[in-house]
Each structure stands twice: as C-alpha cells, then as structure tokens.
Amino acid sequence: MAILPENYSNLDLTISVPGFSSSPLSDEGSGGGREQLKLDMNRLPSSEDDEELSHGGSAPPRKKLRLTREQSRLLEDSFRQNHTLNPKQKEALAKHLMLRPRQIEVWFQNRRARSKLKQTEMECEYLKRWFGSLTEQNHRLHREVEELRAMKVGSPTVTSASSLTMCPRCERVTTSAGPSMAVMAVPAKKTFTPQECEH
DNA sequence: TTTGTCAATAGGACGA
C-alpha cells in the first residue's frame, strides 16, 4: 500500500487486479528534458473554463497538458495498486493531484491501453519465437522421415514412413508395429507426465 | 522536418 501521502491513507483502494509488474512506460526515463509543465496547465480549471470548453465559443487551440513527475509517480503508484478506480478514489486522487477527475479517468484509460499494448507485444514476441522453434522442429522431423524412408529397405518393422503415428496424448511418434522411436518436443509451458499416456 | 509520446476526444458497448 502506501501509494499516497498519509493524509490520503484513507483512500479505499480495494479493487483487486491481476498481478502486474511496475510500468515500463513511466515517464522517468525519457530524458529530463520535458521536465515540469507550466502551473497554469495543471491547475484545477475554474467553472468558467469548463463553460468555455463546453460552449465551444471560439474554441481556443488545445494546449497539451504535461503531468509533473510527482503527478506521474503518484498515478503510476495508484495504477500499480488498481487498474481501475471507483468514483471516490478518482475524486480523491484528482483533489490530491490538483487535476480534474476526468483527467484522472483519462490517464487510467490511456495507461490501461498502454499496458495492454505492451502485453500484446510481449505475446507476439513469444508466439514468434514459438513459431520459429516449431518450424525448426518441423524441418528436423522432415529430415528424420527422409532418413527413415531411406532406411526402409531391409527393415522388417518399418515398412513406410506413412506407418508412423503420433499419440495425441503423449505426442510420442511410434510405428504401427513397434515401440516409440522418438519424442516430439512440446512447448515449454507443457510438462509431460507419463501418467497422461496410456502407453 | 520527422518521429515518438501522451493527454484528450469521439463514439460505441455494456451493466446497473
């Protein structure tokens, strides 16, 4: 816990979230250059500001808000605790950070999106590697089949490569006539236990 | 000038 200063320790952050490591996307590392944003960007807008926005009027050009390091840090801390906020938490965080609740909401939405993107990229990498290893394994097995085909003449047990079968449960390759000849590699996540197989 | 980052917006889906 302890993601907020003492005076905000009454914040009820109880939403459970699947375990997530701290963010790789924090602003900290991206060069101190952009540093602090101007105060007027961070202040809680007055009701006139809201009205100005909602009424459109002459629609002033959108200014880019940059969160301060401290604001980012606190938001990251909160996000590490909970990936979503209830209205009370949002309100409290907004007050504490001198931002509008809507800005807190938007930050969490964007943060969740970035998390998901990161996760998807990692899964993509994993699948790429898996594909690579399966391709390699496939080539190896093809070579093995060719070798077996070459050996078939004179062998009483192996009459043709097409007589090779693979047990769908244990993934052992066997001839229709005899004992297992080779064990296929399986994805790292899967562990083979002899009890799974009837062989 | 180009590129990357990120706050903000739009709009649709969903549950209470």
Next chain:
DNA sequence: TCGTCCTATTGACAAA
C-alpha cells in the same frame, strides 16, 4: 438513462 470502459484517432509538444 447514466456511468464507465475500450478502441481508434487527433493534436500538442519535445527530441532526433
């Protein structure tokens, strides 16, 4: 109907 979420997109800004 309202509040919240997600996704796609926009636009400001800083760094290369």
